[in-house]
Structure formats: structure tokens, C-alpha cells
Amino acid sequence: MNNTPESTEPTESAIGSYTSDASTPAPGSIADSGQGSPRTGTARVKRGLADMLKGGVIMDVVTAEQAKIAEDAGAVAVMALERVPADIRAQGGVARMSDPDLIDGIVEAVSIPVMAKARIGHFVEAQVLEALKVDYIDESEVLSPADYINHIDKWDFTVPFVCGATNLGEALRRITEGAAMIRSKGEAGTGDVSEAVKHIRTIRGEIAKLSALSKDELYVAAKELQAPYELVAEVAREGKLPVVLFTAGGVATPADAALMMQLGADGVFVGSGIFKSGNPAARAAAIVRATAQYNDAGAVAEASRGLGEAMVGINVGDLPAPHRLADRGW
Amino acid sequence: MTGGDGTGSLVGVFALQGDVAEHVRVLTALGARVRPVRSAADVAGLDGLVIPGGESSVMDKLSRLLGVASAVRQAIREGLPVYGTCAGMIMLAETIANPIAGQQSFGGLDITVQRNAFGGQVESFETALEVPEVSGDPVHAVFIRAPAVLRAGPDVQVLASVPTSRLESERPAEAGPVPVAVLQESLLATSFHPEVTGDWSFHRYFLEHVIR
Numbered sequence: 001m002n003n004t005p006e007s008t009e010p011t012e013s014a015i016g017s018y019t020s021d022a023s024t025p026a027p028g029s030i031a032d033s034g035q036g037s038p039r040t041g042t043a044r045v046k047r048g049l050a051d052m053l054k055g056g057v058i059m060d061v062v063t064a065e066q067a068k069i070a071e072d073a074g075a076v077a078v079m080a081l082e083r084v085p086a087d088i089r090a091q092g093g094v095a096r097m098s099d100p101d102l103i104d105g106i107v108e109a110v111s112i113p114v115m116a117k118a119r120i121g122h123f124v125e126a127q128v129l130e131a132l133k134v135d136y137i138d139e140s141e142v143l144s145p146a147d148y149i150n151h152i153d154k155w156d157f158t159v160p161f162v163c164g165a166t167n168l169g170e171a172l173r174r175i176t177e178g179a180a181m182i183r184s185k186g187e188a189g190t191g192d193v194s195e196a197v198k199h200i201r202t203i204r205g206e207i208a209k210l211s212a213l214s215k216d217e218l219y220v221a222a223k224e225l226q227a228p229y230e231l232v233a234e235v236a237r238e239g240k241l242p243v244v245l246f247t248a249g250g251v252a253t254p255a256d257a258a259l260m261m262q263l264g265a266d267g268v269f270v271g272s273g274i275f276k277s278g279n280p281a282a283r284a285a286a287i288v289r290a291t292a293q294y295n296d297a298g299a300v301a302e303a304s305r306g307l308g309e310a311m312v313g314i315n316v317g318d319l320p321a322p323h324r325l326a327d328r329g330w
Numbered sequence: 331m332t333g334g335d336g337t338g339s340l341v342g343v344f345a346l347q348g349d350v351a352e353h354v355r356v357l358t359a360l361g362a363r364v365r366p367v368r369s370a371a372d373v374a375g376l377d378g379l380v381i382p383g384g385e386s387s388v389m390d391k392l393s394r395l396l397g398v399a400s401a402v403r404q405a406i407r408e409g410l411p412v413y414g415t416c417a418g419m420i421m422l423a424e425t426i427a428n429p430i431a432g433q434q435s436f437g438g439l440d441i442t443v444q445r446n447a448f449g450g451q452v453e454s455f456e457t458a459l460e461v462p463e464v465s466g467d468p469v470h471a472v473f474i475r476a477p478a479v480l481r482a483g484p485d486v487q488v489l490a491s492v493p494t495s496r497l498e499s500e501r502p503a504e505a506g507p508v509p510v511a512v513l514q515e516s517l518l519a520t521s522f523h524p525e526v527t528g529d530w531s532f533h534r535y536f537l538e539h540v541i542r
Contacts (some may be wrong), residue, residue, distance in 0.1 A: 038457035045454045048474045048526050052383045055347040074391045135451035158452045292392050
């Protein structure tokens with residue numbers, strides 16, 4: 001771990017992830033002490049659930065039956081949606097929040113956390129999902145954006161949000177808006193992991209670069225990243241985002257999942273890769289295992305055996321630019 | 331071996347899934363030597379073990395798949411001090427009131443737990459708890475889709491409770507407050523997550539009084 005033993009009484013900032021200066025709450029920081037009467041929807045509670053998902057696999061499901069299969073296979077959470085990204089891509093049209101009946105059915109069916117997607121900027125879809133008591137909202141580029149300028153003000157909500165990012169600046173802007181978890185975007189619905197690799201390498205590389213800057217250079221870095229200085233300085237100091245960083249978009253095999261974990265992801269979203277494959281239950285369990293044992297090539301090999309057909313997939317290079325979902329969000 | 335105050339103890343952190351890094355950071359800062367536990371071999375020689383927060387159904391599945399479950403069970407029977415937070419409490423419970431199909435726990439702690447007893451994430455909360463056994467100051471407690479203790483056996487010491495009204499389901503008032511921190515000999519469990527708060531009183535208590 002990146003911490004050295006403390007010789008003095010430990011302070012909150014000593015454990016790393018959170019800014020603790022109560023007098024000047026930075027965007028993305030946790031300023032409250034948690035004393036007094038019970039409080040819901042705090043940044044710590046929101047980010048905390050994402051912490052508990054680490055090392056796990058979050059699976060896209062479109063029915064309650066699929067949600068059960070995912071839970072039985074060891075999913076750490078499910079993403080409830082009407083169509084998996086591969087179908088959204090194939091069928092076209094405007095992709096929106098799922099039917100509340102479908103979400104209710106999935107919430108009823110499983111005891112692991114249930115996430116659901118709202119369109120970028122569609123704060124009323126988010127209000128509806130909060131009323132349905134989903135555990136996390138994904139403000140997602142996989143759906144058709146509702147606002148091409150603004151994202152949702154996520155601080156307004158009790159339910160936490162996860163947002164996609166292709167680079168560090170985008171991740172920090174989402175955290176500034178209140179995102180409690182970030183996922184690298186990848187290119188959803190393709191089964192092509194190359195964009196996911198590119199995005200997580202970009203984010204991690206930019207964080208490493210930031211950590212090497214001197215204090216006076218961080219002001220310009222903040223300008224270039226189009227993110228608040230306090231948050232940029234915190235990331236530079238800690239060497240990581242103040243929230244959990246998962247990966248998404250194109251993961252289709254156990255080896256894909258292990259690759260993303262070795263590249264530094266805290267966990268994996270698998271969308272079309274499971275239920276568009278030949279044997280969803282086996283593939284789901286295999287991806288869970290490979291994610292947990294990502295550093296053990298023998299285990300990843302075991303997990304990769306006899307899974308049947310992977311999803312067919314589309315090479316991202318063959319996608320015309322207007323059909324690239326990762327370009328949505330700014 | 332331990333230095334009497336837990337300093338220098340070799341403490342395992344069950345590292346198959348969940349907020350492993352947060353526990354490692356706290357334990358390391360408090361002077362423990364920390365070993366991630368992913369296999370049966372990793373359990374040998376530990377002075378103590380921490381089971382982190384996470385998803386209990388996933389921890390159960392992986393721990394059996396990787397053959398570490400039986401080693402942990404045996405170590406618990408032999409008296410290994412273990413501290414479980416949230417999912418870790420569920421893993422230590424003798425009985426899970428609402429498991430997923432086929433879900434097992436390590437057991438050892440004579441309690442019945444209910445998973446997600448306070449409701450979903452929008453009901454997750456943080457508060458200050460009086461825990462005189464552990465700290466003179468109120469302990470900062472973060473409950474995230476947390477379990478609660480529905481039944482505690484005669485040998486179980488309740489260290490902290492919250493009002494029944496926070497529970498999602500009905501519970502008769504005469505049942506009293508809901509236990510959220512319990513101790514039974516060498517097994518310590520909390521429904522909440524001290525590892526994400528910066529309040530290290532429970533970790534210190536585990537190192538100094540449970541491991542001994």
C-alpha cells in the first residue's frame with residue numbers, strides 16, 4: 001500500500017482518500033465529521049458503497065431472471081437496463097431510462113446492489129430512479145444524452161452516482177459535479193476492450209504525471225484539466241482519485257477483466273459481454289473469478305476454459321465516429 | 331508475536347473482494363504487519379484476521395472456490411482473533427436470516443444477522459455511537475447497506491446498538507435496540523465501517539484487547 005506507518009496520532013488525511021479540511025471544503029471532498037444525528041446521502045456514505053464493490057464485477061441485466069443468474073454467479077452488483085449496449089447499438093433509436101416495472105422486478109429479485117442508468121443531464125430520470133430506491137445511478141453515455149452541455153448536479157441527490165470518463169479532466173469534472181464513483185468508458189457494446197485499455201491508461205497516466213508536478217505547476221494543470229484546483233491538488237498529493245475507479249466498455253472474457261485489473265482498475269463493469277455470450281452463467285462466474293485472481297495467470301487460464309462462444313463483437317475501428325458512445329460526455 | 335499492545339502483530343486482511351486497502355492502511359498505520367489473505371496458506375501463522383466490507387455473497391463464493399473458507403473456519407475454531415466489518419460480520423455469523431440461495435458463512439459468532447437490515451443505499455447513514463468498551467469518545471460509524479444483529483447468543487457481548495426505528499422491517503419494541511457491534515471471546519464484529527472514517531478506535535481495540 002502507498003502509506004507509511006504513522007508515528008503520531010493519525011489524522012483523517014493520513015488515511016489518504018479524503019480531503020478533511022473542514023473549513024474549506026474542496027469539490028469532491030468530504031468535509032463533515034459525521035458526529036451528531038444520523039445523516040443519509042453524505043459524500044462518505046455515497047463513496048463508501050463504491051469502496052465495498054472493489055474487486056468485484058458489476059453486470060448488465062435486462063430481466064429479473066438475468067439478475068438472479070448474475071447474483072448466483074458472484075456479481076457484486078447488477079445494472080438494470082432495458083437493452084444491453086450491443087442491442088442499443090444494433091437497434092438504434094433513442095435509448096432512455098428503463099421502465100420502472102422492470103427496475104422494481106430486478107430490485108425485488110436480488111439482494112445485491114442494483115444500479116440503473118439515466119441519460120446524461122436528465123435529472124428527472126435520476127429523480128425517478130432515486131424514488132425507485134435504486135442503489136446507484138449511472139449517468140451514462142450508453143443512453144442518448146438529454147443535455148449536450150450540462151451533466152446532472154449529483155450533489156442534489158441522496159443516491160450516489162457513477163459516471164464515465166475517458167481522461168482525468170473528465171473524471172475530475174464529474175467528481176466536481178458530485179459523482180461518487182468513476183468508470184473508464186471504453187466503447188460499450190462492442191466486445192472490443194481496446195478503448196477501455198486506452199481510457200484507463202490515460203487516466204492513470206495523467207494521475208502519475210500530476211503527482212510529479214511541483215506545487216506551482218498544479219495551477220496550470222488545473223486550468224488544462226478544466227477542473228478545480230483543490231481537487232487537482234488532492235489527486236496530485238494522494239496519487240489517486242478521491243473515488244473508486246472501475247472500468248467498463250468492451251470487457252468480454254476473463255482475460256479482459258484480469259487485464260483491466262492489472263492496469264489498475266478497482267473493479268469491472270461487464271455489459272453485453274455476459275448475456276450476449278453462449279453460456280452466460282459460466283462466463284459470469286469465470287469473469288468474477290478472473291477479476292478476483294487477476295494476478296494469477298493459472299487461475300485466469302482455469303477460468304477461461306470451456307466457456308463457449310464469446311460475444312461476437314465489433315472492432316471499434318470499424319465504427320464510424322458518430323456511433324462511438326465514448327464521445328458522449330464532456 | 332505481539333508486543334502486548336498489538337504492535338507488530340501479523341494481521342491478515344481477507345482480500346478476495348471489498349474495501350481491503352482501507353483496512354490495510356489503518357492496520358499498517360497502527361503498527362501491525364499486514365498480510366493479504368487469498369489462499370489457505372495465507373491463514374497460517376496469523377495473530378489476527380480482518381474481514382472487510384464488501385458483498386458477503388461474493389466473499390462466500392470466492393472463499394469456497396479458492397479453498398480458503400475451510401482454513402478460515404478451522405482457524406476460528408482454534409481461537410484466531412477475527413474482526414469483521416459489515417460483510418465481515420455476516421461471514422462471522424452462525425446464521426444469516428436472509429442469505430442468497432446456497433450462501434454460507436464461516437460462523438463462530440453466535441448471532442443471527444440480517445443482510446441489508448436498514449434498507450437500500452438511500453437509507454445508508456453515518457452517525458456517532460457511544461461504545462464505552464472501545465472508546466471514551468463517540469465512535470464515528472458509517473453504515474452502508476449494513477447488516478444488523480437480530481439475535482445474539484448468551485456469550486455475545488453487545489458493544490453498541492442503534493434504535494429499532496432505523497430498521498427497514500418491523501421489529502417489536504420490546505426486542506430493544508438493535509446490536510451493531512458485538513464481541514464473543516476472540517471474535518469482534520461491527521455492522522459499520524470504521525475503516526472509511528478516520529476513526530481508528532475499533533482497529534486499536536482489536537489489536538490491543540482482542541489479539542492481546
